[in-house]
Amino acid sequence: MDRATQELLDRASALVEAAKRAGADASDAVVARSSGRSVSVRHxxxxxxxxxxxxxxxxxxFVGNxxxxxxxxxxxxxxxxxARAVAMARVAPENPFEGLADSALLAKNIRDLELVDTVEPDSGQLTRDALAMEEAALGVKGVTNSGGVGASAGAGGFVLVTSHGFCGQTLSSRFSRSCSVVAGDGTAMERDYDYTSALHFADLETSADVGARAGARAVRRLGARQAGTGRVDVVFDPRVARGIAGHLAGMVNGAAVVRRTSLLRDHMGQKIMRSGVRVSDDPLRVRGVASRPFDGEGVEGKALDIIEDGVLRNWLLSSASARELGLETNGRGVRAGTSVVPASTNFAIEAGDVAPADMIxxxxxxxxxxxxFGHGVDFVTGQYSRGASGFWIENGELSYPVSGVTLGSDLLHMFAHLTPANDLDRRYGAAAPTLLIEGMTLAGK
Known part of the structure; x- marks a missing residue:
């Protein structure tokens, strides 16, 4: 352990000891540290x-409840x-569900999940990466302007000390490259982007590849038109399918279930997806972008099947949300301001058996x-309505670009009619392969 980390642990321990002397029955202290640098270029x-x-x-x-x-x-x-914290607690309303995590669930041996890269690119390196991305994008025939290009590097983590004996620290690095460009001119311009992010610098996709893909995406959208209104089968590119995984993660969050703001609150143990479909969450994945050896309460999580063979099996739980539901935390608590709330880790709609091309x-x-586009997703009612662009599928092939349309459905229908392809990319905290969802409503011309 380096001197800086030991200093943070000493500070957290001093806070916990001070809370005990001030009259707290229990306490925990977190010291979070982050650092980063970024460069953006244009033209x-x-x-x-x-x-x-x-x-x-x-x-x-904590003072009593x-x-x-x-x-x-x-x-x-x-x-x-x-002293200020204890004084505030003494006049706070009682809450029988709050409290430290059960000591029996605390992480005993903190695992090395390979979350830190010692490479530290300087601003010069980041600038060269960004310029190379822009050059590759502007080199694509049909690209007419740069929308901005960036590269960044950083690290963040925290130490946690509790009054019932937990002491640990976790840190992860993060690197990213992103590129946005415009194709066409006048009233026929189209914009698109691409990006890459990773915990380890060597795992980033090259600047040339990111820039070239951003340019190709923008050019491919030229000549877009509306499609006709009706019910259609919709294929979600992995880039947008990840959003559906994120919606599902929010709906299986224990805090949403407790507040009754999740459409799935009464569906535990029920079949909500097709047989064979599996959704997982794994905080201990080596080099996982959202991995953590312990959660914000010191509990080591474990890999869970949120949905197994189409059946809803687990919520994402912190200690407080678990107690309120009569369950046990599964190590998904994270610090959010002054609270601990449940959150997903490496959440994924697992891959199916069909290739995207065969699906189409x-x-x-x-x-x-x-x-x-837009935010028309209601987790309580399940209503789904969002602006969309993409490509019309005709006789099994992508035919012409489409824009200016709206997709509508309800989330229960979408989950029940979802088929995953075999191209899952796990480099995201909420991951999904290409998804086919049958019978959505498209509002166009």
Missing amino acids: GKVEATSSGESDAFSLRV RTASITANKVGEPADLA KTIKNGFYVSEL
């Missing part, structure tokens, strides 16, 4: 550079912060979605 010139680092301190105390949290950018005298070949008339 061969650097538009902006940034670099920074920050620490954030959080102390959560009452709790309070307090945060600060820096800690002066731990006793002062602890089965469709006589349909819609291949490459981009979605």
